[in-house]
Amino acid sequence: MTTRSRVLSIIALVTTSLSLAVMLVGCSLDLGRKTTTTTASSTTMLQASTTTLPAVAGGALTAQYLFTEYDPIQGTRIGGTGDFTVTIDPATSKKVSVGIQESEVSGAGAQTRASVWGSCLAATSLLNLNIADFRFNYDVGFVDGPSAGGIYTAAALAVLLGDDFRPDAIMTGAINPDFSIGPVGGIPLKLEGAAEAGKRLVLVPxxxxxxxxxxxxxxxxxxxxGRTLGMEVREVADIYQAYRLLTGKALPQPTPAPEEPELSQVAYGAVLAQADSWLTLTRQRLEAYTELPDEYKSDYEEGRASRAESTIDRANKYLSQGLLGPGYFTSLMSAFHATVAYNYVETEQIIKDQGDLAAADVLAQSKIHDALADTKDRLLATEPQNVSQALALMQAWGHWTAASGLVDDADRELTNMSTEPDAGSERLDAIYLAVYNFTRAYQALWAANDALALGDTLEGSPIRSTEALDQLAEAYRLAANANLETIRALVVLPMAKEEGITEDQAEAVLAYQDGNYAEASAIASYYRFLDKVLPEGPQRDYAILGAALTSFADSATSLADHYSYQAERDADGYITGFTSEKALAASLDFSRGRARAMIAEVAEGGNDVALPILYYQNAGVEREGDAENKLSALSDYWTAGLYARVAGILSQTLKPLAPRR
Structure with a gap:
């Protein structure tokens, strides 16, 4: 394998043993630990109000979760149940403290903290409520793991809606970012614990x-x-099914949209012109590529050029059918493939003619740094006049932040590159990785400028609360960080242990393998930069919210890849299937319906929801493709729903599903 292909190959270090480690994850305890002290920890977060809500009385619900633990007396793992209590009171300020009561110092592990925080955001999002209107407190005891996330969410919903759980029902299952129920481990042992506790109904993912x-x-x-233990075991796909079985009542849902969403004529024309421009650029780059000397080309560049040509045909097919979403994204990808092929051959020519150090010097002077600065100035000068334009600006900031992270990574590779004579192979790796990241950064900047241009054409409702920008940014920033923390616990640490490498090395491997994780992590490190260098006010809020939304969607997709649906990969690291195919299919249907309903409701409020519709259309095509495409489709459905929800909050067009009491 050549250096060029080696450095860009997806590194497949997620071995069978690692897959088993992920599969066996569940809530766990240390047997014999007793409650000695109670400490409280909290995460402060903000979210925008959607509308004026009726007063909600405080309430609490005590229920049980399932866990597995090691019993030193029996010398094996066993299952059991643990008590938890969710208390929700009206908040006196817009800062909500999500308290976690612990029975030991650091008794609630990182995964439990992420699950609790996620359950609060999920419960209020599902009901279109403002999380800042309530004060949450979870008394969870000594436990860690993601498998109680589903029942934590259902319990919070029950308190908000004034419902009770069936005393003989219990559940194990994580809560995914799209409110589907994620996989857990140790179910056979947990069933024994449920039977011992007298349960008659057990819900599993x-x-x-x-x-x-x-x-x-x-x-x-x-x-x-379960039947042999005298219990009924039911599979549940999402929180709606779980809630109905746990409480006997239906969870309020958005009104289903009767028709597929369609782009406005203005948006249609603007996106079509952008897609055509990228196809034109692709043809120009391919012509320039063919003129480069063949002696500098390898199978890798030839493959990229071939992919660019095939994506031109595919993009034209979509555009001819009026499918602007997949047509636009495919045309943008065709330009990327052609540019990668051209840039690699140019770099190889410099290396062979002048040496690798000369190539590194050329890269260090790349114009990408000027392009980043110019785009940032344009973003700061943009003042959206309505919600639709605000969405476009936020997406542009998300792309810009991702591009900045990619450029930083490339600069770091070049700066740390060894100049020793015997380090030639490592230098080539650093050079080609920098070329690839610079090209990806240019693609992100192309998309950022397209988003701004599209936003200029869109009409929509006025932005009714600039305060909501800062509140939403904080909420989704924390949500993205919770996703990343879960990925580190469930994927990075087991990988490091299995492969005998450091945690930092395992994170680097995962970043090579998973572009979503790499982008989410890069953005997470950029929040402080945005907070410091951008002037205080709405422009900074747009930037941080745009970055947070991108990081949240990326981290959620990475979590789905490596944990929720357990992607299976070939020797080159490409996704070939999923362990949880049934769950993924159900989640695709669920996410499609939710995104469609959100888009329809926000559009009824007078907003041109072009951006969510583009992602929605693209997902509809991708879900019919291979395994990689199906995961991308799920991500696009999530992104469509996410942007529609933000538009609804900023315009205050989302109707709260008010508490029953």
Whole structure:
């Protein structure tokens, strides 16, 4: 394998043993730990009000979660139940403290903290409520793991709606960013714990009818095992199904949209022109590529050029059918493939003619740095006049932040590059990685400028609360960080242990393997920069919110890839399938319906929701493709719903699903 292909190959270090480690993750305890002290920890976050809500009385609900733990007396793992209490009171300010009561110092681990925080955001998002109107407190005891996220969310919803749980029902399952129920481990053992606690109904994640028993090292039909223990075991795909079975009542839902969303004529014309411009650029780059000397070309560049040509045909097919979403994104990708091929051959020519150090010097003087500065100035000078333009500006800032992170990574590779004579291979790796990241950064800047140009054409409702910008930015920034923390716990640390490498090295491997994780992590490190260098006010809020939305969508997709649906990869690291195919299919349907309903509701408020519609259309095509495409489709449905929700909050057009009491 050549250096060029080696450095850009997706590194597949997620081995079978790592997959098992992820599969077996669940809430866990240390047997024999007793409650000695109670400490409180909190995360402060803000979110925008959607409308004036009726007063909500304080309330609490005590329920149980399922866990597994190691029993030193029996010398094996066992299942059990633990008590938790959710208390929700009206807040006196717009700062909400999500308190976590612990039975030991650091008793609630990082994954439990992320699950609790996610459950509060999920519950209020599901009901179109303002999280800042309430004060949440979770008394969870000594526990860690993501598997109680679903029941934490259902409990918060029950308190807000004044409902109660069935006393003989219990659930295990994580809460995913799209409110579907994610996979967990140890279900056979947890069923034994549920039976011992007198439960008669146990809810498990969709797609986990067969689960691995760590004691017998065999796969178990959990429905049949439940029947032998005198219990009914039901698979649930999302929080709506889980809530109905736990409480006997239906969770309020957005009104289903009767028709597919369509672009306005103005947006249609603008996006079509942008797609045509990228196809023109692709042809120009391919012509320039063919004129470069063949002696500097390799199979890698030839493959990129071939992909550029095939994506031109695919983009034209979509555009001819009026599918502007996939047509635009495919045309942008065709330009990227052609540019990568051209840039690589140019770099190879410099290396062979002048040496690798000369090539590194040329890269260090890349005009990408000027392009970043110019785009930032343009973003700061943009003042949106309505919600639709605000969405476009936020997306542009998200692209700019991602581009900045890619450029920083490339600069770091070049700066740290060894100049020793025997480090030639490492230098080539650094050079080609820098070329690739610079090209990706240019693509992100192209998309940023397209978003601004599209925004200039759009009409929409007035921005009714600039305060909401800062509040939403903080909420989604924290949500993205919670996703990243979960990924580190469930994927990075097991990878480091399995491969005998450091945590930093494992993170680097995952970043090579997963572009979503790389982008989300890069953005997460950029918040402080944005906060410091941008002037205080709406412009900074747009920047941070745009970056937070991009990071949240990226981190959610990465979590779905490596944990929720457990992607299976070939030797080159490409996704070939999913362990949880059934759950993924259900989530695609669920996310599609939710995004469609959100888009329709916000559009009824007078907003041109072109950006959410483009992602929605693209997802509709991608979900019919291969495994990689299906994951991208899920991400695009999430992004469509996310941008529609933000538009609804800023314009105050979302109707709150008010508490029943």
């Amino acid at each position: 969709m797609g986990q009818r067969f689960d691995f028993d760590s004691r017998t090292r065999e796969w178990v039909d959990v429905v049949e095992k």
